[in-house]
Every structure is written in structure tokens, then in C-alpha cells.
Amino acid sequence: MLINLSIKNYALIESLSVSFQDNLSIITGETGAGKSILLGALGLVLGKRADSSTLKDTTNKCVIEAQFSIANYHLESFFNENDIDFENETIIRREILPSGKSRAFINDTPTTLQNLQSLSEKLIDVHSQHQTLQLSDVNFQFQILDALVNNNAKIESYKRGLQLFNKLNKELKELKxxxxxxxxxxxxxxxxxxxxxxxxxxxxxxxxxxxxxxxxxxxxxxxxxxxxxxxxxxxxxxxxxxxxxxxxxxxxxxxxxxxxxxxxxxxxxxxxxxxxxxxxxxxxxxxxxxxxxxxxxxxxxxxxxxxxxxxxxxxxxxxxxxxxxxxxxxxxxxxxxSSAQIKAKEKEVNEVADKIDLLAQTIFKEREKAIPVLIKKLETILSNLGMENTRFKFNIKHTKSYFSNGKDELHLLISANKGVNFGELKKIASGGELSRIMLAVKAILSEYSKLPTIIFDEIDTGVSGDVSQKMADIMHEMSSNMQVITITHLPQIAAKGQQHYKVYKQDINNNIETKLMQLNENERIEEIAEMLSGKNISKTAIEHAKQLLN
Structure with missing residues (x-):
């Protein structure tokens, strides 16, 4: 899980350090206060590219550090393979120099952006608003199915076989x-x-x-x-x-x-x-x-x-x-x-093909088993989120073609209302419906995957009222298995957090800076009341905020 995030000289942030805890943490703040800046800084330590335009003071370097507790996530092999010291509390540091060059470190060992990305995939899932588009990506749909039936080991074995198959095929073509x-x-x-x-x-x-x-x-x-x-x-x-x-x-x-x-x-x-x-x-x-x-x-x-x-x-x-x-x-x-060599190589190719075909067939059968389970879980969760008439259909077909994750083609279709024909997700669902579907997917995945941390960036876009309360309940339930950090603009969700942080701007000597602080109980009441009624907080809003928190 993410323990601490420290940011220096990045965008509107002069210096900031925040500690996080497990369960559900909430981040709120006015539009433009700098919530996206926090995610941008976190993205840098997770391996995204940067340049000197991100520096607040262009004469000094930017330093971002994220500390993770990783003792229970069996990541020792990653550290051994990359010759990096393993620590139960691992620190990832990124430095952006005024020249635009950057350096990356894991536990003070210099490393590459590729290594940061590989490690971050095992530590944290940052869900931004545009990532709802992932739902229409067939590879993401396969990831959901494969997680339900624990297909990952088989797929990794298939990928190694496919790599050998492609290598041997290349050699065969060269011989011919x-x-x-x-x-x-x-x-x-x-x-x-x-x-x-x-x-x-x-x-x-x-x-x-x-x-x-x-x-x-x-x-x-x-x-x-x-x-x-x-x-x-x-x-x-x-x-x-x-x-x-x-x-x-x-x-x-x-x-x-x-x-x-x-x-x-x-x-x-x-x-x-x-x-x-x-x-x-x-x-x-x-x-x-x-x-x-x-x-x-x-x-x-x-x-x-x-x-x-x-x-x-x-x-x-x-x-x-x-x-x-x-x-x-x-x-x-x-x-x-050459004819004998070609025959021998063809035999090798066929032997490997037989093995990966068998693996691909097993993967296909497991995916078929996962489909009714996934559909039932999705429809149950979405029914509680005000989408009780939503129905899903996964059409899966085993083919002769070799893909990176098997030999299957998959088409996800959805019907959002009674009497409405099934169609493609991106054509049928609205923005708010996509957010709810993505939350349902992440909730299901949290039952099967061992990802330590997930961050939701305004996944509540396009929903309100009773639905937002249900979304908050789902995130709260997810936080019993993993660390959940949610950036939200809805008071119903903000009230569900065990910890609450506020992003705000401060004018210091005519210099605007983004700050972040953890709210105490009274400050939380005021923040949620302000989210309910605006800057002019009424007694009714205060009472409503207390009710939400209780």
C-alpha cells in the first residue's frame, strides 16, 4: 500500500508530504485546487515521462518520492531480477532536472522508467476519468475474465510458448x-x-x-x-x-x-x-x-x-x-x-504449436466458465447502482489465429434498458453508466486480484443522490481487501472515508501554491457541508454533513 507521498518543486507545489493509511481515504477540493497535480506527480514515480515544464522553479530540480509497504505481495523476484535491494518499505524516487533530464531510483538504486512501470503495475491502479474507455478495450475485457478463473499462469506459459513458436517460425521461413x-x-x-x-x-x-x-x-x-x-x-x-x-x-x-x-x-x-x-x-x-x-x-x-x-x-x-x-x-x-533441415524445423514448429494450442484451448474453456459468473456479479452490483435493467452478453469464439493472450475473439455487448437491443458498450452507455460499470468491474477484480492500492479519480462523474451512496458503499467494501483512495466531488462518497484529505490553494507572498492537509472531525464536517451547500454553509448543511458521517 501507499504509505507516503512527498513532492517538491512540481507544478504549483513548493513542498508537500502526505501520509496515507489503509482502508478508504478521501481526497476533496475545489475544481482547480490541484487534485490532478497530485495524480500527475504520482504518475511520475510510476514511470510516466516528464520534462522541465513541470518544474515550479526552473532553476531547481523536482523530487517526488512514494513510499510503499510491500511485505505481503511476493515481489522479491522482481527485485532479484533487476539487482535491486528488496525492502519491506520500498521508496521510489523520481528527479526531474532543470535540463529536462530525469532520473529514477528504487531504494536508492538507479533504475529505468520501464522498471518503474513494471513495479507500479504490481503496486497501484490509478483509475482516471478517461480510463472508463478501457471497458471497450477487448484486452481489458479478457483481463477481467482471466482474473475470475486465475488464468494468469496459463497465459504466461502460453506467451512463452508463443514467443518460441514465432522464433521457430522465423527460422523456418529463413531456411525456406x-x-x-x-x-x-x-x-x-x-x-x-x-x-x-x-x-x-x-x-x-x-x-x-x-x-x-x-x-x-x-x-x-x-x-x-x-x-x-x-x-x-x-x-x-x-x-x-x-x-x-x-x-x-x-x-x-x-x-x-x-x-x-x-x-x-x-x-x-x-x-x-x-x-x-x-x-x-x-x-x-x-x-x-x-x-x-x-x-x-x-x-x-x-x-x-x-x-x-x-x-x-x-x-x-x-x-x-x-x-x-x-x-x-x-x-x-x-x-x-535443406529439405531435411526444413522438415526437422517444421516438426519443431508443429510440436510447439500443439502445446500452445492445448494451452489456448484450456484458457478458452476457463473463460467460458467465467462469463456467466462475471455477468451475474456485474448485473447484481449494477442493479444496486440504479442500473437494474442492464444486461450483458459476452460472445467468445475460439479461432485458429494466435493472439498475445490466447486464440480467442471476444465481443462485449450491453443492453441498458428493457426492450433495447444489445449493442456495443461505447455506443449504448452514458458517461455516468460507464463510471458505474467500471466501479462494478473494479469491485469484482478486487475480490480476485492482490493489487495493494487503487486510486479512483472522480469515478462518480455523472451520478448523484442514492446512486452515489451505493457507490460509496462499494468502495468502502473494497477497502476491506485493499487500500482505496478516492478523489470525489460528492459528499455522500466523501463521508464514507476513514481518512479525509483536502487539496487547496494558498497565496504565499503573491505566489499561489497547492497544499494538502488531513482533516480532523470538525474540519470534515465543514468540508462536507460546503460540498452540500457551497461557501455559505447553513446549519442544515452542517446537520446533514454530521448525518452522512454517522
Whole structure:
């Protein structure tokens, strides 16, 4: 419930702080005294947008604080989800700076307007005069029905399912769209892929091929030099092998005379062994080397294939061609496997659809059960409010379409008098009748919802006399389950409150300010008497006021 409202530097309010209690509280005041200013300030802490035009003194910031007692309303999850400290008495603060920027806080933790709005929906219902138009809103009508049968948990589950259903449907459409696009390029991509697959390139193949081709193109020069090298090695007279034998023999004769001679001998001997091995290698290479036109042609063709495909794909290496091949493989597979993917996704969509269809059917059946109960309650309350001939008809139909709260269409029709055909609410009911219907709806909802506080802003518009007394009784009864704050201009309603506050204007040093005070018993008598007879209060009005209060 709302415990305290503090307002500084807002519109005509310099500084104001008011404490509220449970049960029924009444706010009265002359037209233009500033009752709407109070609601405007409260609206800011509940998440409505503001700008610097709301500041009384444009050089200072506006600060509005609302303190709520929330211990019994199971709101801990909201605070945990938004990383805000939970307090049994929670303070919401809104600051409007002269620049027009605003800041919002919950228990001194900075927060967003969206969070304020989310929290305020769980704390308070402010019913202003224009909100009677809600009665014609089909979503509001559904809220009434769903509250009677406690459909909220099912609807939340349905909404989560619908969110998943829409996500999967979007993915399915994307798969089908991609399939169409990919299909158009499939044949070409398949040709490119098969061309690269047939080539069977290896990562370092190009360098090897180019080296082999270079060898084949210079085979004669290679053979000539190998022959010359072989002759230099094995020639019996001047060959390196013969000379090295003589060289070795000379050192062999002196190797025993000193260690350094022996070391030289061993080194030359190693050199001779290496030279013999090289000579044999040259001989083998020379014997096996020969010009092969077919091998040259094969190498040329293979390298030409490499160069052609590199040019075709605008790359310079086989590694890049291998990357392109892998990418083409993915594109080809995507088309070849897309039908299976689409079928799998369709299966997912259908499974989720079956689940939310079942939920929607349950929600529909519960709503059907709620309709006769709601109609009976509405007609009973309205009968006591002078609308005894009013009849309601709710036409509900289960459809194939998915809506945010189920799959149902709802039409509310009303007949306000005997013999009058049913018609749309906004076309049939007057302003006063709409106010009474809304009060009846709120009274019914108060039995089923756990909303801590409701504020009525002149819901008594268009009614008077005995009807206003009955409306007061309903609000008083509602206040046994929740905090009710009513702004009224009718004395019959004002007299029903456990607490009574008066909004008034005061001229302070030629500066008009809006004030609010709680009235004591004598002040209440005078205020209600003034509401009955005007500024010139008569003894009769005083007596009548006392009777109303008693």
C-alpha cells in the first residue's frame, strides 16, 4: 500500500508530504485546487515521462518520492531480477532536472522508467476519468475474465510458448528463403565443387610440380654436367678419386709419427669415403636420367590446370583453392540437406504449436466458465447502482489465429434498458453508466486480484443522490481487501472515508501554491457541508454533513 507521498518543486507545489493509511481515504477540493497535480506527480514515480515544464522553479530540480509497504505481495523476484535491494518499505524516487533530464531510483538504486512501470503495475491502479474507455478495450475485457478463473499462469506459459513458436517460425521461413536462393546457384556451385574435387590438389603440390617441370626442361644440361662431374671424379689419371688415393697414401706413411699427422690422415680418409659415395651417386643419377616427353606433357598439363583454376577463382595458391572448395562443399550440402533441415524445423514448429494450442484451448474453456459468473456479479452490483435493467452478453469464439493472450475473439455487448437491443458498450452507455460499470468491474477484480492500492479519480462523474451512496458503499467494501483512495466531488462518497484529505490553494507572498492537509472531525464536517451547500454553509448543511458521517 501507499504509505507516503512527498513532492517538491512540481507544478504549483513548493513542498508537500502526505501520509496515507489503509482502508478508504478521501481526497476533496475545489475544481482547480490541484487534485490532478497530485495524480500527475504520482504518475511520475510510476514511470510516466516528464520534462522541465513541470518544474515550479526552473532553476531547481523536482523530487517526488512514494513510499510503499510491500511485505505481503511476493515481489522479491522482481527485485532479484533487476539487482535491486528488496525492502519491506520500498521508496521510489523520481528527479526531474532543470535540463529536462530525469532520473529514477528504487531504494536508492538507479533504475529505468520501464522498471518503474513494471513495479507500479504490481503496486497501484490509478483509475482516471478517461480510463472508463478501457471497458471497450477487448484486452481489458479478457483481463477481467482471466482474473475470475486465475488464468494468469496459463497465459504466461502460453506467451512463452508463443514467443518460441514465432522464433521457430522465423527460422523456418529463413531456411525456406535460403533454400530458394541456394537452389538458384546450386548447379553452378556443384560444377565448381566437382571441378576442384576432381583436381584433387595437395597443399604443397604447386611448388613440387614447378620444380619437376624445371628439371624436365633442363634435362640435357643436367646430363652434361653430371657426365662432366663423373669424369672429374673417376678419371684414372687426373680424376679426383685417383688424386685423393695418392694424397691419402702420403699421409698414411707419416700418421704414426705424431697425433696431428694421424688426425690429418683420418680427415682425408673421411673425405675420400665421402667422395667415393658422391661419385657413385653421380654415376647412378647419370645412368637413370633421360628425357621423357610424356612426363613433360603431364607436368605441363597439371600445372596448367592449377593456373587455370587459380585464374578462374581469382586466387594465387592451391591453399586458397582448397578453402574455396570447402566453402562450395558447404553450399552444396546446404541445398542437398535443406529439405531435411526444413522438415526437422517444421516438426519443431508443429510440436510447439500443439502445446500452445492445448494451452489456448484450456484458457478458452476457463473463460467460458467465467462469463456467466462475471455477468451475474456485474448485473447484481449494477442493479444496486440504479442500473437494474442492464444486461450483458459476452460472445467468445475460439479461432485458429494466435493472439498475445490466447486464440480467442471476444465481443462485449450491453443492453441498458428493457426492450433495447444489445449493442456495443461505447455506443449504448452514458458517461455516468460507464463510471458505474467500471466501479462494478473494479469491485469484482478486487475480490480476485492482490493489487495493494487503487486510486479512483472522480469515478462518480455523472451520478448523484442514492446512486452515489451505493457507490460509496462499494468502495468502502473494497477497502476491506485493499487500500482505496478516492478523489470525489460528492459528499455522500466523501463521508464514507476513514481518512479525509483536502487539496487547496494558498497565496504565499503573491505566489499561489497547492497544499494538502488531513482533516480532523470538525474540519470534515465543514468540508462536507460546503460540498452540500457551497461557501455559505447553513446549519442544515452542517446537520446533514454530521448525518452522512454517522
Amino acid at each position: 528463403k535460403n533454400q530458394v536462393i541456394a537452389q538458384e546457384q546450386y548447379e553452378y556451385n556443384l560444377h565448381l565443387y566437382e571441378e576442384l574435387e576432381k583436381a584433387s590438389f595437395k597443399s604443397n603440390e604447386q611448388a613440387i610440380l614447378e620444380q619437376q617441370l624445371d628439371k624436365e626442361n633442363n634435362i640435357e644440361e643436367i646430363k652434361l654436367n653430371l657426365t662432366e662431374a663423373q669424369d672429374l671424379a673417376v678419371n684414372e689419371e687426373i680424376g679426383l678419386q685417383a688424386l685423393l688415393v695418392t694424397f691419402t697414401y702420403s699421409l698414411n706413411k707419416i700418421k704414426t709419427f705424431a697425433s696431428e699427422y694421424k688426425e690429418l690422415y683420418e680427415r682425408v680418409l673421411s673425405l675420400k669415403i665421402e667422395l667415393d659415395d658422391i661419385a657413385n651417386e653421380i654415376e647412378n643419377l647419370n645412368e637413370n636420367i633421360e628425357f621423357d616427353p610424356s612426363e613433360l606433357e603431364k607436368l605441363n598439363n597439371r600445372l596448367q590446370l592449377v593456373y587455370n583454376l587459380q585464374k578462374k577463382h581469382n586466387v594465387t595458391s592451391i591453399d586458397e583453392l582448397l578453402v574455396i572448395k570447402e566453402d562450395l562443399s558447404v553450399k552444396v550440402d546446404a541445398v542437398e540437406n
